[in-house]
Amino acid sequence: MRVLTGNDLPTGDVVWWTGSGWSRHIEDACDVADQGESIAHAEQGARRVNVPYVIDATLTADGPRPAHIKDRIRALGPTVRADLTLKPADPNAGSWVI
Amino acid sequence: MYKYDQYDQQIVDTRVEEFRDQVKRRLAGQITEDQFKPLRLMNGLYLQLHAYMLRVAIPYGTLDSRQMRMLAHIARKYDRDYGHFTTRQNLQFNWIKLEDAPDILAELATVEMHAIQTSGNCIRNISSDQYAGAAADEVTDPRVWAELLRQWSTFHPEFTYLPRKFKIAVIGADEDRAAMRLHDIGIQMVRRDGELGGKIFVGGGMGRTPMISHEIRDFVGSDDLLSYLEACLRVYNRYGRRDNIYKARIKILLHEIGPDEYRRQVEEEFVAVKALGLDPPKAEFDRITAFFADPGFEPEAPEAIDRSDPDFALWVDQNTAAHKQPGYAIVTISLKPTGGIPGDATSAQIDLMADLGERYSFDELRVTHAQNIVLPHVRKADLYTIWQQLDAAGLAPANLDLISDIIACPGLDYCSLANARSIPLAQKITERFADPARQRDIGELKLKISGCINACGHHHAGHIGILGVDKKGVENYQLSLGGSGAEDVSLAKITGPGFDEDGVVDAVEKVTEVYLAQREGGERFLDTYRRIGMEPFKEALYG
Numbered sequence: 001m002r003v004l005t006g007n008d009l010p011t012g013d014v015v016w017w018t019g020s021g022w023s024r025h026i027e028d029a030c031d032v033a034d035q036g037e038s039i040a041h042a043e044q045g046a047r048r049v050n051v052p053y054v055i056d057a058t059l060t061a062d063g064p065r066p067a068h069i070k071d072r073i074r075a076l077g078p079t080v081r082a083d084l085t086l087k088p089a090d091p092n093a094g095s096w097v098i
Numbered sequence: 099m100y101k102y103d104q105y106d107q108q109i110v111d112t113r114v115e116e117f118r119d120q121v122k123r124r125l126a127g128q129i130t131e132d133q134f135k136p137l138r139l140m141n142g143l144y145l146q147l148h149a150y151m152l153r154v155a156i157p158y159g160t161l162d163s164r165q166m167r168m169l170a171h172i173a174r175k176y177d178r179d180y181g182h183f184t185t186r187q188n189l190q191f192n193w194i195k196l197e198d199a200p201d202i203l204a205e206l207a208t209v210e211m212h213a214i215q216t217s218g219n220c221i222r223n224i225s226s227d228q229y230a231g232a233a234a235d236e237v238t239d240p241r242v243w244a245e246l247l248r249q250w251s252t253f254h255p256e257f258t259y260l261p262r263k264f265k266i267a268v269i270g271a272d273e274d275r276a277a278m279r280l281h282d283i284g285i286q287m288v289r290r291d292g293e294l295g296g297k298i299f300v301g302g303g304m305g306r307t308p309m310i311s312h313e314i315r316d317f318v319g320s321d322d323l324l325s326y327l328e329a330c331l332r333v334y335n336r337y338g339r340r341d342n343i344y345k346a347r348i349k350i351l352l353h354e355i356g357p358d359e360y361r362r363q364v365e366e367e368f369v370a371v372k373a374l375g376l377d378p379p380k381a382e383f384d385r386i387t388a389f390f391a392d393p394g395f396e397p398e399a400p401e402a403i404d405r406s407d408p409d410f411a412l413w414v415d416q417n418t419a420a421h422k423q424p425g426y427a428i429v430t431i432s433l434k435p436t437g438g439i440p441g442d443a444t445s446a447q448i449d450l451m452a453d454l455g456e457r458y459s460f461d462e463l464r465v466t467h468a469q470n471i472v473l474p475h476v477r478k479a480d481l482y483t484i485w486q487q488l489d490a491a492g493l494a495p496a497n498l499d500l501i502s503d504i505i506a507c508p509g510l511d512y513c514s515l516a517n518a519r520s521i522p523l524a525q526k527i528t529e530r531f532a533d534p535a536r537q538r539d540i541g542e543l544k545l546k547i548s549g550c551i552n553a554c555g556h557h558h559a560g561h562i563g564i565l566g567v568d569k570k571g572v573e574n575y576q577l578s579l580g581g582s583g584a585e586d587v588s589l590a591k592i593t594g595p596g597f598d599e600d601g602v603v604d605a606v607e608k609v610t611e612v613y614l615a616q617r618e619g620g621e622r623f624l625d626t627y628r629r630i631g632m633e634p635f636k637e638a639l640y641g
Contacts, residue, residue, distance in 0.1 A: 050145070
């Protein structure tokens with residue numbers, strides 16, 4: 001699958017296209033197929049996202065998982081401080097990242 | 099240390115308001131990201147892997163307690179309660195919101211700080227010796243010159259859009275503690291026949307094409323120094339390549355035309371520049387110099403140190419250096435605990451270091467390119483109480499220049515340019531070598547890790563260097579040996595095929611074992627490597 005990601009303009013937070021808006025959680029990401037570029041163009045123009053781009057991902061039972069390690073780290077947070085990730089209370093949250 | 103005059107303060111305040119308007123227009127959609135990006139970068143604001151990152155300039159690594167506390171305040175109020183001290187003697191906040199950036203810069207401006215010259219193709223924040231003004235081996239305080247260069251370079255109209263970024267280091271001693279020879283321009287202040295001047299080196303750098311700088315002039319009198327640097331920059335600005343970002347640094351220009359031809363052109367330009375009267379009048383130079391006068395040292399400060407606490411004694415031996423003033427010492431606070439993140443400090447730790455600097459070091463602190471903090475002027479009689487407070491805050495690893503005093507860039511955990519993670523590697527190596535006695539037995543060993551070819555972790559200059567690469571989507575690490583950023587400067591050489599994360603930790607251990615087995619007398623790791631060469635290490639790694 002292909003998912004669309006970018007950064008929230010005012011906060012810089014990593015966000016993922018859900019099909020109807022943007023979420024901070026990769027699990028909410030949808031398959032944009034070949035529509036990624038056009039969605040990105042429209043959303044960036046409306047200032048709902050900053051520097052969007054499309055990446056490859058795999059759909060798993062737990063949701064989409066980016067193909068490349070950089071995007072996986074980006075999806076959850078630094079691997080070296082669980083407290084700074086999106087799931088600070090879950091010590092196993094990063095098991096799929098590396 | 100230097101204090102802003104009305105002009106310094108005005109240009110910083112004006113810049114903050116200018117940026118506030120630019121951010122407002124960006125958030126309102128009046129300018130695009132393509133238009134905004136160069137503007138935010140000129141104010142130190144990057145968009146990194148997880149968020150905006152703000153790089154705050156710490157000119158020549160010198161700051162006072164008020165400024166240090168402001169960094170802690172910003173970390174606490176706008177970020178996630180910590181900051182990252184960098185190999186450029188700056189500090190980075192990793193979780194900044196664009197909408198907060200103008201307020202942060204405004205708060206920084208209240209303590210004479212900013213984020214100017216921390217990005218873009220300009221002359222970057224000038225770096226220097228963290229022991230400046232305190233070192234026993236110093237000819238002169240290089241910060242006077244670094245400050246002069248700061249004032250000259252900030253918003254220099256000719257040099258705001260250079261072919262590429264430009265880094266200058268100034269030192270004032272034979273011992274190079276600032277990796278001076280690996281800068282675009284390195285200046286070593288020297289005396290010749292009683293006259294003060296600079297030895298000028300040009301064309302050094304790390305990155306994808308590491309090069310050691312060439313000596314371009316063995317002596318430029320202090321009255322000519324600024325004009326000479328102007329000439330050096332002008333020649334680069336005129337002939338440096340703008341068609342290929344990877345060939346745009348001045349080191350490539352020198353490589354292509356040769357140092358002799360570059361020197362010839364600089365000397366010719368210097369004649370023209372000198373006539374412009376750029377060098378500061380004596381009164382202005384004296385004004386700057388006065389800010390760097392010695393603090394009021396106690397003339398009869400006691401030399402004796404009570405070494406009855408063995409842990410304290412080890413810390414004194416490892417983390418203090420000789421001071422020019424009897425009864426005083428230079429203290430390095432290590433930000434490299436076992437399993438820690440090199441260069442990171444919490445708000446509370448930053449506040450504590452500020453308190454110690456204010457109370458025990460004439461209100462001065464320094465940031466080192468090795469990502470540690472220095473208290474430059476400490477009475478030996480105060481060392482024990484300082485150590486106790488540092489130890490209670492996790493800031494007393496006795497490991498300066500040992501294998502666990504690792505330089506590491508943020509790597510793939512934070513940086514959008516990185517190909518591999520650096521920090522976990524540093525953590526694993528410090529855990530592998532956690533035994534302090536083992537570290538001391540190995541002795542001085544500078545291990546440096548970069549997460550990509552841009553070499554922010556200075557791996558080319560590591561006695562042991564590690565470069566993280568992306569090998570078909572998997573992290574892989576190249577090991578290199580024999581680099582040095584010191585006065586015995588050299589570039590490390592790759593050992594051979596790379597390793598995975600655990601494999602490179604094992605490889606580091608094997609390399610140290612070869613050294614321990616082969617060393618003679620008081621040789622450091624680097625000395626042994628230079629004597630026996632690469633082969634015994636390769637044999638141990640791949641044989």
